Amino acid sequence: MALENCLQVGRITATCRSVGLPPSHHSSSFKEKLLLPTNKKKFNFSKSSSLNLTPRSVPSTVCKAREAINEVQVVTDSSWDKLVLGSETPVLVxxxxxxxxxxxxxxxxxxxxxxxxxxxxxxxxxxxxDSPNIATKYGIRSIPTVLFFKNGERKESIIGAVPKSTLTTTIEKYIDSS
Incomplete structure (x- = not known):
């Protein structure tokens, strides 16, 4: 799933020192294959003084969004307005x-x-x-509490450790009514 949210960009260029290879592996007789998950092409390279990749311009995978790797991000008092209230998509906090x-x-x-x-x-x-001001602003008196926002407005809250189905039902209300 994470790779579906990623783009192929750039070029890989590295030396043995930059990839952390010990000097004993600098011989040109040492060969390995590099498998890139986005296009399943294999590239030969040797651990010599520099990393020789064929073809010269090799796509690397860089994620569009941190959510692709770390799905649930931390929000704080200082990032609240931008991440939650300014979001174009519905938000679960x-x-x-x-x-x-x-x-x-x-x-x-x-x-x-x-x-x-x-x-x-x-x-x-x-x-x-860590962020008591936001919790106080929204009247959070018991945790866990899950709040749902859409277009910067608080829509619904769920208090307590509830089943996944309860959260899914609430999420569906807000992503379907876009």
Whole structure:
């Protein structure tokens, strides 16, 4: 899924020192194959004084968005307006704290939902210990609490460690009514 959200760009150029090879591997007799997952082409290279790749311009994979790798991003008081209120897609925000057992129980569910709805829904987590101003502003008195936003407006909240189906039903309401 993460590779589907990525672009092919650029050129790979490296020396043995830049890729961290020890000097003992600099002999030209040492050969390996490089397999790029985006196009399944194999490129021969040797660990000599510089890395020789064929063809010369090799596509590398660079992700369009951090969500492709780290689906649930951290939002703070300082990034709230830009990431949540300024989002063009519906937003799910998980209010949590590291000491909260139910918060740790629901975290994998939020991670799964972020992967499933990548590109349709932005998912964030806000540590209420680190960002108490936002939690206070939205009246968060119990965690975990999941808030849903669309077009910068708070739409709905779900309190407690609920089943994935409960969150999915709520998400579907806001991504379908775009």
């Amino acid at each position: 998980d209010f949590w704290a590291p000491w909260c057992g139910p918060c740790r129980m629901i975290a994998p569910v939020i991670d799964e939902l972020a992967k499933e709805y990548a590109g349709k829904l932005s998912c964030y987590k806000l540590n209420t210990d």
